[in-house]
Amino acid sequence: MAGNWKMNLNHAEAVSLVNKLATVLHDKKHDFAKAEVVVVPPFTDLRSVQTLVDGDHLSIKYGAQDVSIHPNGAYTGEISAAMLSKLGCAYVVVGHSERREYHGETDALVAEKAAVALAAGMTPIVCVGEGIEIRREGTHVPHVTAQVVGSLAGLSADQVSASVIAYEPVWAIGTGEVATPADAQEVCRAIRAQLAESYGDEVAAKTRVLYGGSVKASNVAALMAETDVDGALVGGASLVAEEFAGIARFYDLPVLS
C-alpha cells in the first residue's frame, strides 16, 4: 500500500504523519508481511522521513514522486536517482498521470525514468491509466496495455518483475469516483496478460499491480478481493494516518459492496 502525498505536507508535518502512522500500525499489530506500507512524500520531506524511519527502526518504507533521467549536471530543479537512493528511498513513482498531464511526460520518458530508478536499486511504481474520453469510448483496455508496453520499453524481464505497475484511471483520481472492483480487475487483469505476453508467465505472476483512484478504508477490501489487484496507490486518504493505516489493514476489513 503506497501513499502518494503529492504536493502536500512540509517536512515537520511529514514527521508528524509518519510518527502517527507508525503508532497506529504498531497499536493494531499490523502485519507488514501481509501489506507493505510505503509513503511517498515530496522531495523536501525525504531527509526527515529517513531520519525518523532509521532512528526508530520503522518498518514503513518510503519513496519519491519523480526522478530525473540524468545522473547529474546542469538540470536545474531536477533530482537524480543516486540522490534518492542515498536518502534510502525504496520506491520511485514514475509517469503519474499528473506528470503526464502537466509536464508532458511520454511513455518513452517514463520508461527511461523506470530504468534509472532500477539501476540505482529502487523499485519504480510505473503509473498508467486512461482519461474519461477513452473510458467513454470503451477503448481503455488497449489504451492502458499500450501504455504499459511503452512505459516499460527497454527493460529486461527481470527488471519488469522488480517493478510495480499502478493502474490509475484519471477520472477516478481525486474525484471520489472510485472504479468499481470489476472495473479495476478488468484493467489489472489485462495488464497482467500483457506482461505475460511480453515477458512470460513468471514475470506476470511476480510483478505487483496496484489500483489507484479514490481508494479509502471503506472501499479497499472489495478492490483487494479482486484476483489481479495486489495493492493500492493512494492519494488523499494517505494524508490521514488512521485512514491510511486502515487501508494497509485491508485484510482485517469486511468486504463492503
Ligand SMILES: O=C(CO)COP(=O)(O)O
Ligand atoms: O493519484 C492518486 C495516487 O497516486 C490517487 O489519488 P486519490 O486517492 O486522491 O484519488
